[in-house]
Each structure stands twice: as structure tokens, then as C-alpha cells.
Amino acid sequence: MKSLSSENYKKEFISTFPGDESGDLTPRQTPGMLYSKAIPTPVEKVTLLAWSEELATELGIGKPVSQQEVDILGGNNLASTMHPYAACYAGHQFGGWAGQLGDGRAITLGEWEAPNNKYFELQLKGAGPTPYSRRADGRAVLRSSVREYLMSEAMHYLGVPTTRALSLVTTGEPVLRDMFYNGNAAYEAGAIVMRVAPSFLRFGNFELLNARKETDNLRQLVDWTISRYYPHLTGEGKVISWFKEIVERTASLMVEWQRVGFVHGVMNTDNMSVLGLTIDYGPYSFLDDFDPDFTPNTTDLPGKRYAFGKQPSIGYWNLGCLAAALLPLVEKDQLLPALESYKEVYWGKYYAMMGKKLGLDHVSKIDTDLIAQFEKTLAALKPDMTIFFQLLIELPLHMGSTQEVKEFFKTSLYKELSTEEQEMLYSLIVNYLDRLNKNTITRQYSQKLMREANPRFILRNYLLHQAIEGLEKGEPDLFEKLQQALKEPYSDKFDEFFTTRPDWASQKAGCSMLSCSS
Ligand code: AMP
Ligand code: MG
Numbered sequence: 001m002k003s004l005s006s007e008n009y010k011k012e013f014i015s016t017f018p019g020d021e022s023g024d025l026t027p028r029q030t031p032g033m034l035y036s037k038a039i040p041t042p043v044e045k046v047t048l049l050a051w052s053e054e055l056a057t058e059l060g061i062g063k064p065v066s067q068q069e070v071d072i073l074g075g076n077n078l079a080s081t082m083h084p085y086a087a088c089y090a091g092h093q094f095g096g097w098a099g100q101l102g103d104g105r106a107i108t109l110g111e112w113e114a115p116n117n118k119y120f121e122l123q124l125k126g127a128g129p130t131p132y133s134r135r136a137d138g139r140a141v142l143r144s145s146v147r148e149y150l151m152s153e154a155m156h157y158l159g160v161p162t163t164r165a166l167s168l169v170t171t172g173e174p175v176l177r178d179m180f181y182n183g184n185a186a187y188e189a190g191a192i193v194m195r196v197a198p199s200f201l202r203f204g205n206f207e208l209l210n211a212r213k214e215t216d217n218l219r220q221l222v223d224w225t226i227s228r229y230y231p232h233l234t235g236e237g238k239v240i241s242w243f244k245e246i247v248e249r250t251a252s253l254m255v256e257w258q259r260v261g262f263v264h265g266v267m268n269t270d271n272m273s274v275l276g277l278t279i280d281y282g283p284y285s286f287l288d289d290f291d292p293d294f295t296p297n298t299t300d301l302p303g304k305r306y307a308f309g310k311q312p313s314i315g316y317w318n319l320g321c322l323a324a325a326l327l328p329l330v331e332k333d334q335l336l337p338a339l340e341s342y343k344e345v346y347w348g349k350y351y352a353m354m355g356k357k358l359g360l361d362h363v364s365k366i367d368t369d370l371i372a373q374f375e376k377t378l379a380a381l382k383p384d385m386t387i388f389f390q391l392l393i394e395l396p397l398h399m400g401s402t403q404e405v406k407e408f409f410k411t412s413l414y415k416e417l418s419t420e421e422q423e424m425l426y427s428l429i430v431n432y433l434d435r436l437n438k439n440t441i442t443r444q445y446s447q448k449l450m451r452e453a454n455p456r457f458i459l460r461n462y463l464l465h466q467a468i469e470g471l472e473k474g475e476p477d478l479f480e481k482l483q484q485a486l487k488e489p490y491s492d493k494f495d496e497f498f499t500t501r502p503d504w505a506s507q508k509a510g511c512s513m514l515s516c517s518s
Helices: 012-018 051-060 067-072 142-158 205-210 214-228 239-262 308-325 332-355 364-379 385-393 402-412 419-437 443-453 461-472 477-485
Strands: 034-038 045-049 085-087 090-093 098-099 105-115 120-127 162-177 184-199
Touching: 012 067, 012 085, 012 105, 012 214, 051 105, 051 162, 085 098, 090 205, 120 385, 120 477, 142 162, 142 184, 142 461, 142 477, 162 477, 239 332, 308 332, 308 443, 332 364, 332 443, 364 419, 385 443, 461 477
Parallel strands: none
Antiparallel strands: 034 085, 045 162, 085 105, 090 098, 105 120, 120 184, 162 184
16 A cells, blocks of 8 residues: 555656646636646645545555645645646537636646556546636535545446545635525535546547647547557557447446436536546436436526436437547548447447346347337336336236236335326336246346346435535534445345435425536
8 A cells, every 4th residue: 555645646648748837827728738737726624524445445545644645635735746737628518619628626636556557547626726717716515525426436336437536525615606506605615526537538638629720639649548548459440449439438338327327417528538437426316206308407407408318319419529529530431430330339238238127138129119118107107216126126927907016116106196107007017027927037037137237225316415414514424324335236235225215305406406516
């Protein structure tokens, strides 16, 4: 184990690319630059609130033992080989070109070498202004930091590709936020998360260089990304092969989000990782009731562009933006078919995933009709997604009547079912049982597949809300319990959380809908 203050940091990215080394934090455009040096702005007092022990072990980082080391997690102290910077990127936000964005409140401290000789960017989120902060303060509140810290770790344990979180500290400084964008700004506790990923490079890093017509920088960034993160791709066609692999990783990620019921909420191209990771946790939510039209982001309400059911097609749209950014390097005739392959790749992975969720031995053409019937029925009945699939694992192989089926799924329902809805459910279950009878695998094996594909514990928004309220009052019990529960999402060990969202939470701000204010 090495200490955070050791000399274990490399700076490959900034030694390879042009950057603004002035250290000036005034908001500005930085043409020709891929990053700007940005030293974290010190805070009042750094207090360690949470530390991811397992991640630290993987990285070979010892838990901080002195205030000087804790200070690193809050930007009050730097190790000698760190060279903090904010990356410059652009992006499409809500379907429109937004121009230069960049790390407005994230600062990469350095590239940490793990015991497996792999490198990980250690990044502070909320460590003060950078040249890309525009009119904002570069800070983060405890509320949003707890959400990022817990959820990125929860996604990891669910098996969904994601950036990670090593630590959560409070800053002892209040931060002013207008949580509902309604003119009622209030002070909230400030906090900083240390995020970890092999790279935080986004589609937007490449879009920026294309938009600026910096073709040499673009080519160099693509080559560097391939050699460092996709080293198996070499030779003449490597750029198109790389793009195809991003298409595939993005499709996989979308399928994984559908599997666990995760809604990102802000799928702008600056929030899309070129490594296919879930990145930038903001107004996200798990689905409680199964509603493909649900978006947790209040800013997204007008068009519901980022609703649960639309995520796969937005993934495709975002890949289109990345493809466009690569046009100076690859022929359109090559990029278009690669982009178009998304649909086939996505549906192949989606049906394979749904087959496991339903415990099928394989998925045939006819099975896709059954899967469509599941989607349609769940969208109409809106049961709790997690509880419904858990019940499905234990479904008796003989179901006599509509009434019996309704009773069986009762604990997953948020509403009384109409006669028509009860019939829909019955007909679905009859078809499903019929299909299960044709399975060539044992019932036990089918159930094993289902247990592996269907989480039993999810980090629901109302639980996060309660945990944050607790922390703000100095009562960390729920926060600590959730930290444990998220590590075992497929077990029944934390069944105290195995219930539908309570009524009080359905309309309460922060429990279903969230704003981007963080
Ligand atoms: P997001 O949609 O939250 O990923 O953020 C979009 C852009 O706004 C990124 O460039 C962020 O760095 C920037 N941003 C968000 N919040 C802040 C903040 N409090 N201070 C500075 N920049 C911010
Ligand atoms: Mg972002």
C-alpha cells in the first residue's frame, strides 16, 4: 500500500498534449489547448466522511492516517508529483451544440499507478473554479456528492461499467444553490468526491477538436486513446475499429442500464465516456414503478429526451456526434455502417440480457414477442420493476386464475389494477409459464440466471434522500447501512429495503424528481 502523498503519480496526458500552463483560473475559451492547469482552491476544513476500502485496496492506496493526507482529498494539499489540471471538452446538450464546456469543477490531480501496473486518473469533483467554470463556482454540495459517491459504487457492485468513487469529504464551507431554479437560493454544506477511472475522456473531448478544426490535435488524441486504452487495436484500420468498439461498449452500457432500471438523466455528449463507462452522476434515478417515459431530471421534463425508454436511442444519437467528430480522420463510407451497426448490436445484447432476466435457455424470434409483451404489460401496469422481477423468480409453475396472478404480484403494485389490466397480466403470465415449460434447462438453473440478472437491492432515490437528511443532521446510520447494502445487490441480506417506494416519496422533491443544481 502506498500513501496518497507518495510520488506515485504520472502525468502522461498533460505531457503529451498542449495545455494552458498559466494557472490562471479566469473563465475563458482555450483554443489549441486540451487542458488547463488548475490548482484546487483550499477549503476551510477537510473532514473524511467516507472511504471505499475495496477500491483503495485495488489501487494500492492506504487509508489516510494524517490530516495532511486527508487534506489531499479536499484539495488542501498536493503530493509532489501531482500536476492538477482541468480537461477541455465540448458537447451537445439536450440535442443542441453547446460549444466549449470542460471540467468546470473537476480537477484531475494525477495518474495513479495501481499494483496491476494500470493507471487511474484521480479526480476531485467540487475542488474550486477552473477556466471552464463559466459563471459557476466550481463547488459541489453534500447532497449531490453523497449521490455520486454512493451510486457510482452501487453501479460497480451491480456489475455495470462505471467510474468509481474513492472518498467523500466535507469542506466546512457553505455553498449557495438554487435547488429548484425558482429564485429560492439557500446555503448547503459543501463536499468533494475523489473520483477514479482509467480515463474521464468523453465524446465531447473529440467533438471539441473537430469543431475547432484542430485536426492534428484530434488525430493525436485518437491515437493516444487507442494506444493507451485500446492497445489491441493496431495498424491501418485502427480508428474505425476503435469507433466500432465504442459503438459496442455504448450499446452494452445501454443494455445494462435497462437491465437494472437506471436512468442517467443527462445523457449529453459531454457525459458520454469513450470507455463505455457510466459517468457524471447528477439527477439520475433508478426506476421504482416501471415507466419507460420517466425522466428524473426536471430540466428534461419538456421533451423527456432522456427518459428511461429513450436511453438506447440517445446512445445511438450521441455516437452519431462522435462519428461526425471523426470525419477528418475516417471516410464517411466507413463511419456510417459502423454507426448503423449499433442497432443490431444493441438488440442482440438486449435480447440476450432479457433472456437471462426471464430465465430462458435461449431467445428465439418468438421469444422476442414474449419480451415485447413483458415491456408492454409492465409499461401499462407500472409495477415496481425490481420487486416484480424478484417475484417472477419465485413464480409457481401453475397459475389457475386472474385473481391468483394478481395476488401473487400484489406487493409489487402501486395501484389497483382495472379488469383489463388484470387480464393483461394474466395473459402475460400464462404465455410466460408456457415458455418456461419449454426450457431445456432446469428450473433451478433458470432461477439462478434470474437471480444473477435481477438486482434485489437498488439505491432508490428516497433512500438517498433520507440518508442525506440524516447526514446533514449528524446521523450517519442510514448512509452507512446503504454503503454496506450496495455491495450485495443480488442477495436478500438487506431485505429491510425490499419494499416499494413509500407514498410520501412519490411527489417529494429529491425523491422522484431532481434538478441539475448540485
Ligand atoms: P453536467 O451536465 O453536470 O455534467 O455539467 C455540465 C457542465 O457544467 C460541465 O462543464 C461542468 O463542469 C459544468 N458545471 C456544472 N456544475 C458546475 C459548478 N458548480 N461549477 C462549475 N462548473 C460546473
Ligand atoms: Mg458533465
